[in-house]
Amino acid sequence: MKALIDPQKCTVCGVCEDVCPVGAISVGETAATVSDECTLCGMCVDTCEFGAISLPQVGTGPKDDLSAYRGVWVFAEWRRGTIHRVSYELLSAARKLADKKGVPCAAVLLGSDLDAAAPSLLEYGADTVYVIDHPNLADFTDEAYANSLVALVREKRPEILLAGATTMGRSFIPRVAALLQTGLTADCTDLDISEEGLLLQTRPAFGGNVMATIVCPNSRPQMATVRPRVMRPEKDARNGRIEKVTLPEEVFQTRVEVLQVIPEEDVTAKLSEAEVIISGGRGLQKAENFHLVEELAQLLKGAVGASRSAVEEGWAPPSHQVGQTGQTVAPTLYMAVGISGAIQHIVGMQGSKVIVAVNKDPEAPIFDVASCGVVADLFEFVPAFIQRLKREG
């Protein structure tokens, strides 16, 4: 299968030929043609302003009665006593989707000893909070978490199931989707309901260079993991109820043994959770200068990040690397100090809300993604900015 070209609509403008990442399109005399190299990535479809390109359809129709599935669910992420913020963010988003469809909205809380944690979910729009409380869920394992969630989904049949695109969600949710034999879209940044009532799942692809909207037409539930800090948590208290769920003992079994759980004490290392990240790059010139970044991070109560060059120079450990082979981050503030902005770096941080770049080269590509660019010698600017922050106390 390959992308379909409507020769009636094609104007042989050649835009699709330039866009195709695998060089599968060639523009002939009367219409563009697609070769077998086509991977059906869909990049050409939206760039054609004449609507001449489309993709063939998935699958061979619904595999069971889709109308038997009803309601929007959120997997609520519990981490040793506290519910992770992303759960409230998703619940607020789920509430809107549910209202749009006129169906109920529920949260599913998995963990151990959950009595204290469950009620807070009712304050963010849940009609029902299903609680799966079992000692084997005290430690996260993919098998026990996925198997028990799957058991409940099979029983209650929600049409949509959302989870945070955290390390937990991105680890076990694919197992849930595979066991349920349904589609899953990773790391979404926008969700909506189509005219036909399908979940429209929008996510960045190719390192954020393009956005793709994805649907799951023939299987249920429609599943997505959603990037943390994208949706806004909104209080919306309802007369909801908490329902404790009893499941067969075997769903809590796992082949994996959790030997040790070591929480990271050093906040400067917790990049994925940080609201503020200050990153340093090659512009710092030597290891001793990296303290400028660390001091700035400390003053702003943020975490320390680093570009690949800074890590390769040994100025920061690999766990601090932001970018393609490091971590993808999306904090409220990302400050790039002496980072030129190679594409490998940009793809790891461009989802941040406010991006401040400090670089003396006004042509540096980091300024293309910056919301605030400071063209300055960092050795003058950063110490002065540190003084300013200290002055404020």
Next chain:
Amino acid sequence: MKIVVCIKQVPDAKNVRIDPNTHTLVRQGVESIINPFDLFAVEAALRLKDRHGAHVTAITMGPPQAEEALRDVLSRGVDDAVLLSDRAFAGADTWATATALAAAVRKMGDVSLIFCGKQAIDGDTAQVGPELATILDIPYATFVKELNLDGPDHLKVVRRTDEGTEVWRLPLPALVTVLREVGDPRVPSLKHKMRAKKATLPVWGIQDVGLDQDRVGLSGSYTQVVKVFSPPRRADRVMLQGPVEDQVEQLYRYLKEAKVPGL
């Protein structure tokens, strides 16, 4: 011990970007690279082989030219490689991809350990590894930064999570997805380069792995892309020029107005 490493050929990110003036996608050449995380997976497999002895097979699903990626990893010391290639595989989502890879791994038989990179840099889904393990019904661990055998039939791994690290013990056969901390990829050696050049790579189509047309590729997928578009540009960029004292003051005010936490 038989080890399989799953790799993927991806468009070089440098080749896929938005023209800042026209706001359209531009492609500069059609260069492909091996997904960087998959090179860490290869390295992790080879290190295990160095320590304990193993037979390492690389597998990729892709168009015929994905063969280059397999020859590259052969030149780094992988023992042999299989190319899963068939027009019918085109348009596969993560489920259909995992289905095809699972069928290939089953055909190989008796595989103790499967390595995948954390995620591919084109799709960034991180889903194929866990889905593959689930279809094969073997345990898995994601985001692994250290690993070693623990006795003859167990694997001990250190995972990195959002909150810190975890140490897990998994019975073999198992699957792991790895981070860059497992070790930097070794460079190709002359000896292995010669071998890679001459190697004949089996190409498996859907019949070879015993799958029907409707279970693979776009037909076997649950998800479908309906729209691809350029992300909205940041319209709100502020550039601060001029004397450093002014820039400091302006940035301070800018961050206050943006309600950045910590200020």
